[in-house]
Amino acid sequence: MTALLERTTRARPAAPARKPAPRKRRRDRAGYVFLLPWFVGMLFTIVPFFASLYLAFTDYNLLNAPRWIGFANFREMLADPLLRQSMKVTFLYTFISVPASLAVALLVAMVLNKGIRGLAVYRAVFYLPSLLGGSVAIVILWRHIFGANGIVNDLLGWFGIHGPGWTSDPDFSLSTLILLHVWTFGSPMVIFLAGLRQIPVMYYEASAIDGASKWQQFRSITLPLLSPIIFFNLIQSLISSFQTFTQGFVMSGGTGGPADSTLFYNLYLYQQGFSQFHMGYASAMAWMLLVIIAAFTAINFLAAKYWVFYEQ
Amino acid sequence: MSQSTPSRRNLLKAVGVSALGLGLTACGRGFGGGGDSSESGTVQLNMVWWGDATRAQKTQAALDIFLQENPGITTKTEYQDSGPYKDKLATRFAAGNAPDLVAMRTDSLREYADRGSLLDLNKHTDQLNLTALPPNIRNIGAVGEQLYGVPSGLNTIGFVVNKTITDKYGVPIPDGDTWAWKDLAAFAKEISAKSGKKVYGTGFEAGTLANMVVFTRQRGEDFFTDDGRLGVSEATVTAWFEMIEKMRAEGGFPPAGFFDNIGSSSSESPLAKGTLACQIIPTNNFLSYNKDAGGNLALLRIPGESTERRRGQTIDTPHLWSVSAKSKHPAETLKLLDFLVNDARASKATGTTRGVPVNPNVTKEIASTLALDDQVATDYLTKLQTEKLLRSSSNPPGASAIAASLKTIATEVEFKRQTPAAGAKAFVAAGQKALAR
Numbered sequence: 195m196t197a198l199l200e201r202t203t204r205a206r207p208a209a210p211a212r213k214p215a216p217r218k219r220r221r222d223r224a225g226y227v228f229l230l231p232w233f234v235g236m237l238f239t240i241v242p243f244f245a246s247l248y249l250a251f252t253d254y255n256l257l258n259a260p261r262w263i264g265f266a267n268f269r270e271m272l273a274d275p276l277l278r279q280s281m282k283v284t285f286l287y288t289f290i291s292v293p294a295s296l297a298v299a300l301l302v303a304m305v306l307n308k309g310i311r312g313l314a315v316y317r318a319v320f321y322l323p324s325l326l327g328g329s330v331a332i333v334i335l336w337r338h339i340f341g342a343n344g345i346v347n348d349l350l351g352w353f354g355i356h357g358p359g360w361t362s363d364p365d366f367s368l369s370t371l372i373l374l375h376v377w378t379f380g381s382p383m384v385i386f387l388a389g390l391r392q393i394p395v396m397y398y399e400a401s402a403i404d405g406a407s408k409w410q411q412f413r414s415i416t417l418p419l420l421s422p423i424i425f426f427n428l429i430q431s432l433i434s435s436f437q438t439f440t441q442g443f444v445m446s447g448g449t450g451g452p453a454d455s456t457l458f459y460n461l462y463l464y465q466q467g468f469s470q471f472h473m474g475y476a477s478a479m480a481w482m483l484l485v486i487i488a489a490f491t492a493i494n495f496l497a498a499k500y501w502v503f504y505e506q
Numbered sequence: 507m508s509q510s511t512p513s514r515r516n517l518l519k520a521v522g523v524s525a526l527g528l529g530l531t532a533c534g535r536g537f538g539g540g541g542d543s544s545e546s547g548t549v550q551l552n553m554v555w556w557g558d559a560t561r562a563q564k565t566q567a568a569l570d571i572f573l574q575e576n577p578g579i580t581t582k583t584e585y586q587d588s589g590p591y592k593d594k595l596a597t598r599f600a601a602g603n604a605p606d607l608v609a610m611r612t613d614s615l616r617e618y619a620d621r622g623s624l625l626d627l628n629k630h631t632d633q634l635n636l637t638a639l640p641p642n643i644r645n646i647g648a649v650g651e652q653l654y655g656v657p658s659g660l661n662t663i664g665f666v667v668n669k670t671i672t673d674k675y676g677v678p679i680p681d682g683d684t685w686a687w688k689d690l691a692a693f694a695k696e697i698s699a700k701s702g703k704k705v706y707g708t709g710f711e712a713g714t715l716a717n718m719v720v721f722t723r724q725r726g727e728d729f730f731t732d733d734g735r736l737g738v739s740e741a742t743v744t745a746w747f748e749m750i751e752k753m754r755a756e757g758g759f760p761p762a763g764f765f766d767n768i769g770s771s772s773s774e775s776p777l778a779k780g781t782l783a784c785q786i787i788p789t790n791n792f793l794s795y796n797k798d799a800g801g802n803l804a805l806l807r808i809p810g811e812s813t814e815r816r817r818g819q820t821i822d823t824p825h826l827w828s829v830s831a832k833s834k835h836p837a838e839t840l841k842l843l844d845f846l847v848n849d850a851r852a853s854k855a856t857g858t859t860r861g862v863p864v865n866p867n868v869t870k871e872i873a874s875t876l877a878l879d880d881q882v883a884t885d886y887l888t889k890l891q892t893e894k895l896l897r898s899s900s901n902p903p904g905a906s907a908i909a910a911s912l913k914t915i916a917t918e919v920e921f922k923r924q925t926p927a928a929g930a931k932a933f934v935a936a937g938q939k940a941l942a943r
Contacts, residue, residue: 256600257621342763359763364921447589449910452763453917468593470907471617473600 249477256473267478277479279454280462283442287368287458288435291375296427299379303386304416317384324380333374333444337361340370361445364455371441371456382427389423390416418503425502429494436487439464459483549835551842554584554598555609555825556591558771560794561859568855572845579838592906599623604830606839610655611825612646613715613905618828619654620903625829625836627653633840635848638865640891646898647826655826656847659790659861660887662819663716665690665806666792667784668777668799675700677783682806686813687749694758697783707758709776710786711765712750713916715909716822717786721746723896724810724818734902736937740930747919747926762920773798790824790861792883805886820898821891824860862887907940 250267252260271277306316326332339345340360347357360370397415406414417424439460442450450457450465460483467476555565562585569581584605586594592614598604599618610618618624627634628651636644636656647655667679677696680689694707710717719729721742728737753759760782772791776782778798787795789805796803808819827846829839846852850871853863858880863869869888876884912933919929 255621256596257618257623362763362765364917364923448593449913451913451917453921453923454914464593465910468596471596 246477246480249474250481251478252474254474254477255471256467257471260474263474267475268482270475271478271482276454276457276462280450280457280459283368283450283455283457284436284438284459287372287375287438288432291372292428292431292435294372295376295379296382296424296431298376299383299427300386300420300424302379303383303390306383306387307390317387321380321384324378326378330440330444333441336370336374337445362452364451364453367445367452367455371445374441375435375438382431385423385427386420389420393419419505421502422504425494425498429491432490432494433487436483436490548578548580549838550580550582551607551835551839552582552584552605553607553842554595554605556588557585557859561585561856564856564859568846568852569842571849571851571855572842576838576841579842581842599830602832604832606830606833606835607842608828608830609658609825610828611906612655612823613901613909615647615655615826615828616649616901616903617906619649619652623831624654625831625833627656627829627840630836630840633837634844638848638867640866642898643821643864646823646900647828648900655828656843657823657861657864658825658827658846659823659858660821660864660891661788661790661824661861661883662822662887662890663720663786663808664789664792664883664886665784665808666777666787666795666799666803667806668780668782669802669804670800671697671701671705671780671783675705679804679806682804684812685806685809687809690809691749691753691756691758694753694783695756696758698757703757705780706760706764706776706782708753708784709760709764709782711913711916712747712920713913714786715905715912716788718743718746718912720808720818720820721810722818723820724814724816726815730902730905734941736908736934736941738934738937740927740934743930743933744926747916747929751919751926762922775799777803788824789883789887790858793858793877793879796879796882805882807890817893817895819890820895821887822898823864858884902941904940908937911936911940 249260251262251264253263253266254260302320306313306320310316323332341347342359342362344360346360350357358366360366393416397419398411401411401415437460438458442456442458442461443464446452446456446461448461448465448469450461459479463476463479463483466472466479553569555561557565562583565583565585569583573579573581591609592611595608595614604623610624615624627636627647634656636653639656643657643660644653646657647653665682667682669679672679675697677693677700680693690708697705697707712718715729718738722729722738725742725745727739727742731737750759754761760776764776772778772787772794775785775795775798777785777787777795780799784806786808792803792805811817811819827843829836829843833839847863848865848868850863850868853868854872854875857877862884863872869884873881873884915924915929915933915936918924919926924932
């Protein structure tokens with residue numbers, strides 16, 4: 195997200211091509227200086243990154259030296275019922291929570307874009323959950339709110355409804371986590387808001403004169419002009435959602451329970467690596483996840499040709 | 507107008523960069539690195555265990571005595587909650603940064619011992635004297651001829667009954683030495699009925715391995731056989747699930763989803779909240795449960811001990827003490843371990859937070875100094891020790907995976923996603939697979 199904002203703010207003075215070259219070079223240099231911390235951080239990830247690729251082809255129990263076993267880990271993955279379960283959980287979570295949170299984010303952004311007073315305050319209030327949502331403290335808080343004897347069931351009790359164990363019942367536990375994810379709609383919302391503000395008002399004025407309804411304006415002006423932003427948010431959310439770990443880990447106390455209903459792919463990966471001492475298998479799983487994410491991102495980029503509209 | 511929305515190229519780059527960033531973000535947390543020697547001449551020992559702040563205070567009190575007598579040694583201790591302990595320990599060993607003295611889960615012992623990560627204590631009997639320990643106790647940490655851990659203390663599981671609740675509803679407590687499982691069911695049903703289900707008669711997790719192991723032994727089967735295979739039969743697992751589901755249907759046992767994993771400490775237990783009249787606990791936690799539940803708990807044996815085919819309860823340990831094979835200071839570490847095991851002053855300081863001392867001479871010596879609640883649990887255990895019980899067992903590699911799959915399947919049975927028989931079948935299949943791996 196920061197990268198996008200940086201790009202957009204920088205792109206503005208840059209666009210006219212006749213700007214003198216030295217200035218451009220200086221600006222680029224400044225950009226690289228700002229990127230420096232990222233490059234330094236990169237050094238610490240690049241080694242484990244390639245080490246895990248090697249480990250994916252080994253039998254490695256953390257305590258003894260890894261032993262080369264070729265594709266055996268990948269073959270084992272095909273026949274692993276828990277891996278299938280973890281994929282089911284992750285896909286279900288991703289395909290429900292990503293569209294839902296983007297829809298909520300867009301809706302709230304459009305309401306806030308009406309130019310209401312105290313926008314900055316609302317923006318901050320709605321943004322807050324996305325800073326907190328992935329944190330351990332908030333998940334623990336949710337666990338208490340949605341516990342069998344938590345606040346939610348107390349409230350329902352007033353209306354004579356006997357609520358289920360939102361986190362202890364395998365039929366509800368994943369839905370509770372999806373709700374938690376939707377609640378953190380703040381960061382796509384802020385990006386939507388920035389995008390909405392850049393749509394020139396004159397389009398709306400012109401279409402209003404032609405008698406377009408609000409819905410027509412939304413369909414024919416807002417959506418197309420916002421589509422690159424939607425696309426960006428979609429990719430971002432998909433990637434982070436495939437990597438969900440904290441929520442499942444904390445909510446279930448690390449087990450992925452009840453009955454494996456919150457066994458996210460990354461949680462299962464972690465269990466294999468650090469609890470079951472199958473680090474080779476866990477590494478293979480990590481690379482499989484990378485392939486899955488890359489595939490979904492690629493599909494999205496291909497599909498983008500048909501619905502993302504660049505106004506140039 | 508062309509600048510009003512980000513250009514396609516810039517957008518692609520932005521997505522690419524942030525995707526890479528997300529992809530490469532790894533989470534790196536763990537214990538801090540263990541320093542070696544702080545100044546020349548002194549040796550620093552790193553000791554890790556799980557537990558709460560009270561246990562930490564008591565442990566430190568024991569260490570203080572040791573440190574005072576051994577000026578050349580310092581200790582760096584680390585403790586944390588039991589849940590994530592095991593994962594962090596694995597990381598420490600993997601990083602070549604293993605602690606010197608380690609609290610080892612009995613179901614993880616083989617995972618470390620079989621891979622040469624632990625010191626064979628039988629080779630160091632000159633520094634660590636274990637002759638006072640009964641063979642049955644020493645066996646808990648043995649793998650074949652080797653010894654990779656010493657029990658940190660002795661415990662077993664027991665049924666605690668809140669007498670305040672039974673008095674309130676006028677339900678007599680069955681005789682804890684002779685009660686059968688059907689007596690528990692009748693007792694539980696009566697409590698629930700008389701309290702209008704404000705208090706459930708009993709509740710324990712069907713998915714906790716230690717509970718089912720006792721039930722299995724009572725039926726004449728070993729949960730794990732001596733040659734490391736799964737000994738429990740489908741019929742037994744089915745009977746275990748059916749017994750609990752029957753109590754649930756009768757109302758004596760709380761509805762599905764009652765145990766919701768909010769916390770594992772005694773203060774967060776249903777017993778402390780007054781929603782259960784009795785539950786199963788490890789006996790070394792009796793003191794803290796009694797404190798949190800109002801101080802009026804009775805400690806009973808597991809039902810069926812005198813009515814089923816044979817005894818099910820055994821003497822176990824909360825955890826073993828193991829020494830890392832890569833410890834740079836094995837002599838000093840063994841000296842510390844010897845102090846913890848054989849010196850009565852150490853056990854006086856720790857009380858029975860890790861159970862009754864493993865050395866019977868120490869138990870005798872400290873008996874009169876124990877807190878009253880520690881006394882209750884100690885008497886319970888020492889009495890049990892004089893009886894003819896099955897051998898305390900050690901766990902084969904793969905035991906922790908079996909514990910995890912039991913939890914999953916028990917939940918499915920609890921929520922009626924599987925019948926007890928289907929769950930039992932799935933569990934035995936998963937267990938056999940985990941042990942074969």
